[in-house]
Amino acid sequence: MTQSVPETFKGFGVDKKENWNKPKLVEYKHKQINPHDIVLENEACGLCYSDIHTLQSNWGPYNRNDLVVGHEIVGKVIAVGSAVTQFKVGQRVGIGAGNSACRECGRCNHDNEQYCKKMAGTYNNVDPRSNGYVTQGGYSSHSIADEQFAFAIPESLPSTAAAPLMCAGITVFSPLIRNLGKDAKGKTVGIIGIGGLGHLAVQFANALGAKVVAFSRSSAKKEQALKLGAHEFVATGEEKDWTSKYDDEFDFILNCASGIDGLNLSDYLSVLKVDSKFISVGLPPAKEQFGVSPFTFLKNGVAFGSSLLGSKTEVTEMLRLAAENDIKPWIEEVPISEENCSKALERCVAGDVRYRFVFTEFDKAFN
Amino acid sequence: MTQSVPETFKGFGVDKKENWNKPKLVEYKHKQINPHDIVLENEACGLCYSDIHTLQSNWGPYNRNDLVVGHEIVGKVIAVGSAVTQFKVGQRVGIGAGNSACRECGRCNHDNEQYCKKMAGTYNNVDPRSNGYVTQGGYSSHSIADEQFAFAIPESLPSTAAAPLMCAGITVFSPLIRNLGKDAKGKTVGIIGIGGLGHLAVQFANALGAKVVAFSRSSAKKEQALKLGAHEFVATGEEKDWTSKYDDEFDFILNCASGIDGLNLSDYLSVLKVDSKFISVGLPPAKEQFGVSPFTFLKNGVAFGSSLLGSKTEVTEMLRLAAENDIKPWIEEVPISEENCSKALERCVAGDVRYRFVFTEFDKAFN
Known part of the structure; x- marks a missing residue:
């Protein structure tokens, strides 16, 4: 010592x-x-x-x-x-x-x-x-x-x-580079939830070169998300047909919302490219679960997972x-x-x- | 014509x-x-x-x-x-x-x-x-x-x-090569369920060069699984601590069982390597679901998904x-x-x- x-x-x-x-x-x-x-x-x-x-x-x-x-x-x-x-x-x-x-x-x-x-x-x-x-x-x-x-x-x-x-920083950064690589030019990433995790995810995804689409329930955080580096913003509670606009667009989606309660997983999975992932880093109380079946993931061959630090x-x-x-x-x-x-x-x-x-x-x- | x-x-x-x-x-x-x-x-x-x-x-x-x-x-x-x-x-x-x-x-x-x-x-x-x-x-x-x-x-x-x-053949073959590559030497794959899908998955995984571990509830199909090309066989209903034997061993697990009912997902996820996938190709009735939370996948950073043809x-x-x-x-x-x-x-x-x-x-x- x-x-x-x-x-x-x-x-x-x-x-x-x-x-x-x-x-x-x-x-x-x-x-x-x-x-x-x-x-x-x-x-x-x-x-x-x-x-x-x-x-x-x-x-x-x-x-x-x-x-x-x-x-x-x-x-x-x-x-x-x-x-x-x-x-x-x-x-x-x-x-x-x-x-x-x-x-x-x-x-x-x-x-x-x-x-x-x-x-x-x-x-x-x-x-x-x-x-x-x-x-x-x-x-x-x-x-x-x-x-x-x-x-x-x-x-x-x-x-x-x-x-x-x-x-917060490394929790979002690790899945971003593991799924997009260090050079994410030409790739599109969705960031769900503009909060403690999400506002960093938007900045890092932008810095890696990806096209960044920020998702939030309302448009209250739209200006802030764009200022943080999101290229586009979707208020899922206000734009009912946002999934058709983004059909087959996303290389990766990172869920930074604090839970999965009320989150329409099927909508997000439907806009993912084949073989890509939806990773959730927001951790809800341990007892909160949601139901999935292989069908949930079948249409695009996608997967749901998590990531630790x-x-x-x-x-x-x-x-x-x-x-x-x-x-x-x-x-x-x-x-x-x-x-x-x-x-x-x-x-x-x-x-x-x-x-x-x-x-x-x-x-x-x-x- | x-x-x-x-x-x-x-x-x-x-x-x-x-x-x-x-x-x-x-x-x-x-x-x-x-x-x-x-x-x-x-x-x-x-x-x-x-x-x-x-x-x-x-x-x-x-x-x-x-x-x-x-x-x-x-x-x-x-x-x-x-x-x-x-x-x-x-x-x-x-x-x-x-x-x-x-x-x-x-x-x-x-x-x-x-x-x-x-x-x-x-x-x-x-x-x-x-x-x-x-x-x-x-x-x-x-x-x-x-x-x-x-x-x-x-x-x-x-x-x-x-x-x-x-x-049946392509349903198992596609996720095998997408997750193991054409040369799977040095990799370990788990095949759950020795039936119409699983008995082909064991043969293809073996032909790709992987170490193949077949999972079934009882040991009734053990001999057949080994004959098909499985290197090891686990009767999950009879070997209670099989997960400790296979700790951190699997590069990929393919669920070929007809459903997920009664399948202990956490056990299988616990033996996967970091960043790997559990893919389910057995499709149950659409209403059968099982509960997951991000915690389910957190310990190994793994993901659950499906695959189509x-x-x-x-x-x-x-x-x-x-x-x-x-x-x-x-x-x-x-x-x-x-x-x-x-x-x-x-x-x-x-x-x-x-x-x-x-x-x-x-x-x-x-x-």
């Missing part, structure tokens, strides 16, 4: 789902620092809808009663483990929703470490490499992560702009592209505190955010 | 779903012979489960009351339309489930004519290119199809062996591979007649077939 790491970290934690919107200042022992781990002093953290799903127990139970969420973290390295090769103390680094993995399996060794079956997530996850420590997120003073799950932030990206790229290689490529093309999330900065965490969580649930809250002023809150 | 085509054709037709298992000898006017059409005198026709779904109205209503099914047809060309370039009178030719398409769209011109949005199926389909004629299938004396949906049968394949390849290019490649590797359906020949159609349909519903009925002796039935 090149700098002393405090024995305990501080954060804004919640004890149970009934208090999902009432984070309190908590103090907790940090997880052990493994040889490949780095320790950050946090500077900024985005509010991801996953934070709310977790705090509301939509995806499962609490694994600790001082649960700190947040996995769009940017901070400064204050210590590195004995085997760390990629980072130095003082560097500005981001951490996303993945925290560590086995480093040994085929997935870890072939640019799919986010799919490692032993990956530990950044919060509320039991870390098998730290004696079962339940991980704590970034609404906190410090963070620890394996260097494979930490990313150098380009100079030109402010920490507040980089933070939402750590989860992205590899370090992809995060690096995303950050390069963002820096070069001035791609930034549209954010509202919120000085972190009990009161402001509460307000931001509530406003996010109400849909009252364009498009991402980013907590700031960590030094004031935790010193 | 180089030979006179009879004004009416004969076949074994059904008037309504209550009589699905009671085909009667019927006579009907044939559809108009368009410039690209060829006319066959039928020699053999396989019984596909689609015939039963159609006769039982599982997929929709009857479009005529003398409905003749059957879309695994082999016969001899007796006449060709004025613009036909690929076939001559006297040639042995197969026709599958597709009958004609628009010949103009991108799909028709890029090896995806089976996905043409104006394709007419071989039976019970309204043909927009023949004044709305409702097409009639191959339990009949003659067939008419566009030459793009007709396939020259290699010398070495008997008509009875070639017939089931026209639908295959292009002419793919059928040609399949027939070449079948001839070279002596790939043949396991069939039971049935001289076509009212009584035998009835028995075969009933035995097929009862699962009493290993693995395909093929109707023969058309000359006796229709002369």
